[in-house]
Amino acid sequence: MKNFALIGAAGYIAPRHMKAIKETGNQLxxxxxxxxxxxxxxSISPESEFFTEFERFQEHAWRLNRAQKTKLDYVSVCTPNHLHHAHIAAGLRLGCDVICEKPLVPTLEILNELRTIEKETGKKVYNILQLRHHQAILDLKKEVDAAPKGKKFDVDLTYITSRGKWYLESWKGDPRKSFGVATNIGVHFFDMLHFIFGNLEKNELHYSDELKAAGYLEYEKARVPWFLSIDANDLPDSVIGKQTTYRSISANGKQIEFSAGFTDLHTISYQEVLAGRGYGIDDAEHCIKTVEHIRDGKTVQASENHAHPFLAKLL
Known part of the structure; x- marks a missing residue:
């Protein structure tokens, strides 16, 4: 049984980590x-200690590390995006391996800093890239891998997840903390695209504001117009009044259905980490590079073949 600490226990995603720790037979x-x-x-780990001051948390962690029985093995990081680097570094320096939500960090420069801290501490950082474990994604990857050499799939990515006015008042609405909508809600899709279709060859940004972004990505094996939004006004007429989220990924006109099957992906991710097969810094590098380019790049006019269908109503 491994001992875990969790930083960011009140966040939206934290219960999935708590559940994964419990379901893999370990202790928070x-x-x-x-x-x-x-x-x-x-309801998950009522005996866990809890602190609202980082200094007290860190001091307690040092005390736990004095005895082999209580020594912490892992630190799980579920904090706002801009705090990931500091909390990962703190976990590594406590002598723990670290499991962190995505985006791991915002830039390649900071990612390389984590590489340095890994070498200094001898410990390892793992990123939760749960879509890589989704069966529908694995099935598509298998199909793509079996395709003739040189074949490129025409892929369309649309993700609209309606958010209320609270969103812009929270850290998620502050680009200094969330790094913008494309990073905050898109990074795991961009990782998925790389996982399935190979290295990125072209990255165009066609539109970006605080609520939505659109662009074009071309991979070794795919051409991908994409659209991401937190604005309910972007929902297609077919779902308005029925649902607040619209997720669509198609490849060569075939819809990839992966709305179901999300429940246990964090637990699977933890199982893989504990078995020594977790996704580390090198695995996260590609999607961090992708979102850094989107965030820092200038918008360009989309050609007819590269434009997402939803782009026309924004321009």
Whole structure:
């Protein structure tokens, strides 16, 4: 049984990590968050220590590390995006391997800093890239891998997840903290595209504001117009009044259905990490490079073949 600490226990994604720790037969020893709305711990690991001040959390972790029985093995990081680097570094320096939500960090420069800290501590960083474990994605990858050499799939990526006015008031609406909508809601899709279709060859940004972004990605084996939005006004007429989220990925006109099957992906990710097969810094590098380019790049006019169908109503 491994001992875990969790940083960011009050966040949206934290319960999936708590559940994964429990379902893999391990123990959540201590958790931390500046927010004390963490009642979910009672149903998962009621004996866990909890702190709302990082200094007290860190001091408790050092005390745990004095004895082999209580020594922390892993730190799970579920904090806002801009804090990932600092909390990963703290976990590594506690002598723990670290499991972190995506985006791991915002830039390749900071990613290389994590590489340095890995070497200094002898510990390892793992990134949750759960779509790589989804069966529908694995099936598509198998189909793509079997395709003739040189074949490129025509892929369309659309993801609209309606958010209320709270979103822009939260850290997610602050580009200094979330790194913008394309990074915050798109990074795992961009990782998925790389996982299936190979290295990125072209990256165009066609539109970007605080609510949505659109562009074009071309991989070794795919051409991908993409559209990401948190604006309910972008929902297609076919779903308005029925659902607040619209997710669509098609390859050569065939819809890839992966709305189901998300429930256990964090647990599978933890199982892979514990078995020594987790995704590390090198695996995360490609999608970090992709979103860094999108975030820093200038918009260009889309050619007819590269434009996402939803782009026309924005221009």
């Amino acid at each position: 020893s201590v958790a931390y968050d500046i927010n004390d709305s963490v009642g979910i711990i009672d």
